[in-house]
Amino acid sequence: MRISIVGAGALGRVYGVRLAAQGDDVTFVVRPERAADARPFVIEQVNSADRRDTLERPRLAADIPADAEVVIVTVRFDQLAPGGAAPRPAEGRTVADLLLRGPSVPVVVLTPLLPPQRASLEEAARRRITPAMPSISGYLDERDVVRYWIVGFASTLIDDEGGAPAERPLLEELARRLTSADLPARLDPDVGAQNAATTTAFFPLIAAIDAGGGTSALLENEGVLGTALQATRECMALADRVGTVAPWTKLLTRAIGPFTLKPGVALARLVAPEALRFLDAHFGPKLHAQHLAMGAAVLAMGREHGVSLPALERLMALIEGRTGAR
Known part of the structure; x- marks a missing residue:
């Protein structure tokens, strides 16, 4: 599956590296000055002693590729705002700007979303978005390695009514790909609320x-x-x-x-x-x-x-x- 991840912090790296490790085509959308960074992404699961994944050459881009099948947003809450003083992901552009320029595909937001922020993002991006709740927590340590935990009793929840009805097959496929990558995921009602x-x-x-x-x-x-x-x-x-x-x-x-x-x-x-x-x-x-x-x-x-x-x-x-x- 061709997946674009907006943001390459701890959350984005865990989801992206795990998906890439099983063969999915993953692109991390970052600021232009970071797009040439050739360093590998390394993630280590704290609550699994022998789970360490390395993506030697992560694909970085300043824009969402035109052939992406789904977009996953993992930036901070303050970076979701269509306007304001928060740092923007690329060339002064907001997440909404990136979505406007990108293909018309499902957009899954793993960032915590409150109703006003969701409405503002949908209005600015001129599309419906799909709220989701991650099942992992992690941080970047002093080695630039992501150390993370997977919550064993929880799944990544994807709102089954968040996006347009035609997007459901791709969202179901994303849930299957995540589950296959040992990140259990499912579509669920009322995830946004x-x-x-x-x-x-x-x-x-x-x-x-x-x-x-x-x-x-x-x-x-x-x-x-x-x-x-x-x-x-x-x-x-x-x-x-x-x-x-x-x-x-x-x-x-x-x-x-x-x-x-x-x-x-x-x-x-x-x-x-x-x-x-x-x-x-x-x-x-x-x-x-x-x-x-x-x-x-x-x-x-x-x-x-x-x-x-x-x-x-x-x-x-x-x-x-x-x-x-x-």
Whole structure:
């Protein structure tokens, strides 16, 4: 299958390298200055001791190839916006610009999508898009190697009503190709709503790592931690208005509290220290711009649905305050 992946960060590399390893024709769409980069892509699965894949010569391009059969978008949330100050993937162009110039094929977005962002992207790209939820998490380490985990109990979910009806056969084929690459995937109803609800519910916990200056510092800052926990309760109420959250989200948010986090992190340091490095790399200050953009979007959704989010407003003020300290 001819697959174009917009973005070559951790998420894009895992999906792209695994697909390429089984023989699919994969192109990574990147900024023009990166298109000549000849370095290999290496990915290592943390929860599988002997799984290491190397794509010696990844195909990089500044545009989506005309013969692509499906496009997968894996850029950061703040890079999805049709306009704004966020860095753009190529020559000042947005993701929407790339899609406008590309072929009329299914567009699967693995980036977390909230309803306003989805509507804006569809309007700017002049096409319907298909929301999806990934089943992997990963980060780029100091060797430029992606270290990643596959969630064993979850599949990559692709919205079965997201794109145009004529696109369904290609989406089904993509799900088969992903499953064949040991990345279980399936088409599922209401993935867009579940994606938005889950992102909304979980957002304060990931943003708190940025607000606190990292996982360890957050645990020592009772003010920021308490604000984040209050904001999580608020966002759960908003999430229930948006859609149905993933089952694991409610279990996790209910289990997290001031008396469980510190022992949990202490245990993680002993048995899975890399998980803490992942949290800081994936959700920490490095993604500051994404947290600001997503926080503003969640607050706007709260106003739209009549849900008060005072604790989230305080948490976002703390994150904004860190901007000047960088």
